[in-house]
Amino acid sequence: MSISKSTARRRGRPQGDEVKIAILKAANELLEEQGLAGFTIDAVATRSGAARSSIYRWWPNRGALAIAGFLAETAQxxxxxxxxxxxxxxxxxxxxxxxxxxxxxxxxxxxxxxxxxxxxxxxxxxxxxxxxxxxxxxxxxxxxxxxxxxxxxxxxxxxxxxxxxxxxxxxxxxxxxxxxxxxxxxxxxxxxxxxxxxx
Amino acid sequence: MSISKSTARRRGRPQGDEVKIAILKAANELLEEQGLAGFTIDAVATRSGAARSSIYRWWPNRGALAIAGFLAETAQxxxxxxxxxxxxxxxxxxxxxxxxxxxxxxxxxxxxxxxxxxxxxxxxxxxxxxxxxxxxxxxxxxxxxxxxxxxxxxxxxxxxxxxxxxxxxxxxxxxxxxxxxxxxxxxxxxxxxxxxxxx
Amino acid sequence: MSISKSTARRRGRPQGDEVKIAILKAANELLEEQGLAGFTIDAVATRSGAARSSIYRWWPNRGALAIAGFLAETAQxxxxxxxxxxxxxxxxxxxxxxxxxxxxxxxxxxxxxxxxxxxxxxxxxxxxxxxxxxxxxxxxxxxxxxxxxxxxxxxxxxxxxxxxxxxxxxxxxxxxxxxxxxxxxxxxxxxxxxxxxxx
Amino acid sequence: MSISKSTARRRGRPQGDEVKIAILKAANELLEEQGLAGFTIDAVATRSGAARSSIYRWWPNRGALAIAGFLAETAQxxxxxxxxxxxxxxxxxxxxxxxxxxxxxxxxxxxxxxxxxxxxxxxxxxxxxxxxxxxxxxxxxxxxxxxxxxxxxxxxxxxxxxxxxxxxxxxxxxxxxxxxxxxxxxxxxxxxxxxxxxx
DNA sequence: AGTTAATCGAGACGGTACGTCTGGTCTTAAG
DNA sequence: CTTAAGACCAGACGTACCGTCTCGATTAACT
Structure with a gap:
């Protein structure tokens, strides 16, 4: 499996994990601090330093981002x-x-x-x-x-x-x-x- | 005081109950049908036939209206x-x-x-x-x-x-x-x- | 005609001319100064002091606003x-x-x-x-x-x-x-x- | 040097003219068909089969590409x-x-x-x-x-x-x-x- | 009967977030 | 070194609500 995995490395620029992690972290912090109000895509973007489009590349909307943040940071x-x-x-x-x-x-x-x-x-x-x-x-x-x-x-x-x-x-x-x-x-x-x- | 209050019917046009009732009814129906999404002040106004301003005259915001609709229509x-x-x-x-x-x-x-x-x-x-x-x-x-x-x-x-x-x-x-x-x-x-x- | 005009006063809040004028003025100035680049709905809104939504209430898009500004301010x-x-x-x-x-x-x-x-x-x-x-x-x-x-x-x-x-x-x-x-x-x-x- | 330069085929993969030509052709077709609207770097890339980055390597921006396409295909x-x-x-x-x-x-x-x-x-x-x-x-x-x-x-x-x-x-x-x-x-x-x- | 003060419909207005779409830069793997 | 792929930052677009506001029209109680 590791072989197929290493081979199947996709073509373009690989996704920088820092961005995704920063986004999720920021999302979580905002939810913690202000709840759903204040949990704005813009706010997440600003706090994480990422661009709004980068967020929308990975999550289709606000709700999905919120869930992802929770599961990644707090759930386990x-x-x-x-x-x-x-x-x-x-x-x-x-x-x-x-x-x-x-x-x-x-x-x-x-x-x-x-x-x-x-x-x-x-x-x-x-x-x-x-x-x-x-x-x-x-x-x-x-x-x-x-x-x-x-x-x-x-x-x-x-x-x-x-x-x-x-x-x-x-x-x-x-x-x-x-x-x-x-x-x-x-x-x-x-x-x-x-x-x-x-x- | 309570006397003067009960007695002293204020001047001006009294509030027609039909409007209030129509608003609450519309609010409740919308909540029933679509949940919080679709529960829009505008939608309530349109469905009830009332004006947005009439809604805001009696309830300070969306939440208050929703509660009022629920308590008036469904609660008891x-x-x-x-x-x-x-x-x-x-x-x-x-x-x-x-x-x-x-x-x-x-x-x-x-x-x-x-x-x-x-x-x-x-x-x-x-x-x-x-x-x-x-x-x-x-x-x-x-x-x-x-x-x-x-x-x-x-x-x-x-x-x-x-x-x-x-x-x-x-x-x-x-x-x-x-x-x-x-x-x-x-x-x-x-x-x-x-x-x-x-x- | 003046009769019919005075009678036909529409119901709601009348449109404040200052807003419309301010928007058109700002639109024109921006076009003058920077051409189409820099002619942004946001820029017009900021300069005119109006809200973006007020602009979109009266003009469907950027082009329409640009034309309107030109005709109102510069054309004649x-x-x-x-x-x-x-x-x-x-x-x-x-x-x-x-x-x-x-x-x-x-x-x-x-x-x-x-x-x-x-x-x-x-x-x-x-x-x-x-x-x-x-x-x-x-x-x-x-x-x-x-x-x-x-x-x-x-x-x-x-x-x-x-x-x-x-x-x-x-x-x-x-x-x-x-x-x-x-x-x-x-x-x-x-x-x-x-x-x-x-x- | 100049000798070595003219002789010494530079290292690496030589630039395939097909790519450049395909890009210019696609650019021109898009301009013909849809004018400036629809003339998107992305659209040119998709139609030509080239990558966006290949376009930006040879032309600095949209305008330059448009001109190049015109001069190469239609002008003379x-x-x-x-x-x-x-x-x-x-x-x-x-x-x-x-x-x-x-x-x-x-x-x-x-x-x-x-x-x-x-x-x-x-x-x-x-x-x-x-x-x-x-x-x-x-x-x-x-x-x-x-x-x-x-x-x-x-x-x-x-x-x-x-x-x-x-x-x-x-x-x-x-x-x-x-x-x-x-x-x-x-x-x-x-x-x-x-x-x-x-x- | 006229005055007065409130209700009511209509809609303009300033804001703010949404999700989409480009532009232009940068980074990687493959050739 | 070129190419394809695509991640990334940036920012404008047009839409949809919110809550505030300003009107004209209406209507019942008070004078």
Whole structure:
């Protein structure tokens, strides 16, 4: 493969990575600082030092650029711990997510979702590039819990993931109260433990 | 003062309600049909037959108009059933909400949330005018459940409401899968019952 | 008529003449100073203090604006003298035209013709708004000359106008040598007198 | 050195004339077909199969390329007939010019002149490469006419050339009426014969 | 019944971002 | 060293909204 790859080097001037990286970096910073407002192609161009046309060469529109910036810079930061207990892993991961989403990242995500409401391609990209992969990871943890007997074996994983992570996104997007790790911990306890009296 | 206010019908031509109503109706229809894209002051004016200036006389900006349209036309449609079982009431209400939000209303809400991301006043209005009141209603049902012994007495109501309704909003805003009453029913079962084996 | 005119006052905010005038003035100045290069919608907007959108409200594109500026500001400056001799009138008018076209006006006209080469509507507007009316004026003077016996009665007026004014435009557009009143005078003498020996 | 230079075929790949020729041909065709609009470096590159950079290696800018294309492909097509009568030669040549300029060539010339208005080098090149040489040829014919006594001996040749050819260029550039050989013939008759009654 | 002050439709106006299209420069791989 | 390919900076184009503003026309309450 490496052979075919080295051979198939295209003809013209190769794409200078610095430009692309600078653009994505600038895009991300703008989203962090100002959300969707202020996230202007012009602003990205100015801050990155690139030309507007260079941006449009690589991304078809604002939404695509925003997604790309997010995925390149911010997305891959939260992994799952792996201990003996799947439930404990899940809970601690939710708390970390809540912590991170409570900061800048939450602003970016909410901006992306907002953009997605009026731009189907952005939504699609967000789902395929971020949401669905992370849901799959979560399902694996759940499967581990079922296998170990920590979790019931009749769970609907999609419903469970919605129940555990849905509220977190909800609090990002509809911030009726702050998003804190403590809250996320209590959320995990409630959902895992159920709401009925113990007996 | 309140007297003088109620009495002292101001001079000049009073505001004809038809205009306001036509505007709100048009606003709502546009949101239903096209979401935030296509929801243009101009489009609302054209469809309603009103003048742009008439819109701006009564609402300061796009977001405020959108909220107003939503609250006036769509918001008050889903009440809580009251039966012997608080859990059953909650579950059936969630299923109804899921059904309604799965249609046009969901599109409107997602548009409003999206608008809210770049417009704090819209967000505030959505919270105060819709989200928080409905959360309070839900908490009342929960309190009934605690009183009747159906629910544990150590619940954090805010967390519970997040756990039950958060996922519904999440599925509106991040539509990775369709929002159906069946799904909402399963969600209720999982959350109320907990995820651990029965033992 | 004045009645119908006063009655037919349209509904909305009337068009403020200052804006339109400022735009046309700025357009003309830019054409004078820099020709077609530098004649940018943005530059016109900046110099006039108007918004780009205000320009596009009244003129569909660059060419239309250029023509409008020319016709409004510069076009109507050269009238025909009327004396006993049509030939003398013609000659002196040609000399005046040469003098004026030798300055800024010539630069504007050449810019307009250039623009017209790639924009049929601009060309059409230039013809209808400037070229043809002025040709008609010239033909009237010629007719006077024929009536008085100064000129032959078998002249093809269109050909004559081309012969007298064509060279002037030619020297504007293809400036192989400067355009001066003296030259225009000699041109008139040659054409009126013919090129053959006197006998 | 000069020896080695003439002998020593420079290193590297020799310049294939086909490329240059293909470029000029494509440039000319585009000018013929669409005038200045559509005459894009990119369009020339695409049609000729050459790369944009190859064009810019040989010509500094759009105008230079246009001129080059014109001179290489279209310019040298109209010679002067030589008979006993200089006036007849002149007239028949004018008619031929009018015929040719009335077709594609006219469109090219007008495009070049237009380009020249905003690009002094193009103008210079057009003058030096085409206009002035042709004027010189015309003057020689005039001189023949003076020598033979057909023409007055006090003529200002520059004025006469302007009078005879100026109108033709004028009709190309300001096409208020079609450019036909008949018209050119009448033009010649009027100018040579003068406009005054015969007496 | 006339005055008065507000509503309402219409639309001009200054702004700002969008996405597209050129121009001209520069950088690479292949020949 | 030439050629094809194409990345890159720069900047104008015309479009679409926004929110403000200025009009004339209308209309109900107050005088």
């Amino acid at each position: 930061k939260i992994g799952y711990p792996v201990t003996a207990s799947a439930i404990a892993d899940m809970k601690s991961q939710m708390m970390r997510v809540a912590e991170v989403y409570g900061q800048k990242v939450g602003r970016i995500i909410s901006a992306l979702v907002a953009q997605g409401q009026s731009d189907p391609e952005t939504l699609r990209a967000l789902l395929d590039g971020y949401v669905l992969p992370r849901r799959d990871e979560a399902k694996k943890v759940l499967a581990r819990g079922v296998a170990s007997g920590e979790l019931r074996d009749d769970l609907d994983f999609d419903v469970v993931v919605d129940a555990l992570y849905g509220p977190i996104w909800y609090r990002i997007l509809v911030p009726h109260a702050p998003l804190t790790p403590e809250w996320a911990g209590r959320l995990a306890d409630h959902v895992f433990g159920g709401l009925r009296p113990l007996r | 449609k889903i009440g809580y059933p009251v039966t012997a079982s608080a859990i059953a009431d909650m579950k059936s209400q969630m299923m109804r909400v899921a059904e309604v939000y799965g249609q046009k209303v969901g599109r409107i809400i997602s548009a409003l949330v999206a608008q809210g991301q770049s417009d704090p006043e819209t967000l505030r209005a959505l919270l105060d005018g819709y989200v928080l009141p409905r959360r309070d209603e839900a908490k009342k049902v929960l309190a009934r459940g605690v009183a009747s012994g159906e629910l544990r007495d150590d619940l954090d109501f805010d967390v519970v409401v997040d756990a039950l309704y958060g996922p519904i909003w999440y599925r509106i805003l991040v539509p990775h899968a369709p929002l159906t009453p069946e799904w909402a029913g399963r969600l209720a079962d999982h959350v109320f019952g907990g995820l651990r084996p029965l033992r | 400056k050269i009238g025909y003298p009327v004396t006993a001799s049509a030939i003398a009138d013609m000659k002196s008018q040609m000399m005046r035209v040469a003098e004026v076209y030798g300055q800024k006006v010539g630069r504007i006209i050449s810019a307009l013709v250039a623009q017209g080469q790639s924009d049929p509507e601009t060309l059409r507007a230039l013809l209808d708004g400037y070229v043809l009316p002025r040709r008609d004026e010239a033909k009237k003077v010629l007719a006077r000359g024929v009536a008085s016996g100064e000129l032959r009665d078998d002249l093809d007026f269109d050909v004559v106008v081309d012969a007298l004014y064509g060279p002037i435009w030619y020297r504007i557009l293809v400036p192989h040598a400067p355009l001066t009143p003296e030259w225009a005078g000699r041109l008139a003498d040659h054409v009126f007198g013919g090129l053959r020996p006197l006998r | 097509k109209i010679g002067y007939p030589v008979t006993a009568s200089a006036i007849a030669d002149m007239k028949s040549q004018m008619m031929r010019v009018a015929e040719v300029y009335g077709q594609k060539v006219g469109r090219i010339i007008s495009a070049l002149v237009a380009q020249g208005q905003s690009d002094p080098e193009t103008l210079r090149a057009l003058l030096d490469g085409y206009v002035l040489p042709r004027r010189d040829e015309a003057k020689k014919v005039l001189a023949r006419g003076v020598a033979s006594g057909e023409l007055r001996d006090d003529l200002d040749f520059d004025v006469v050339v302007d009078a005879l050819y100026g109108p033709i260029w004028y009709r190309i550039l300001v096409p208020h009426a079609p450019l036909t050989p008949e018209w050119a013939g009448r033009l010649a008759d009027h100018v040579f014969g003068g406009l005054r009654p015969l007496r």
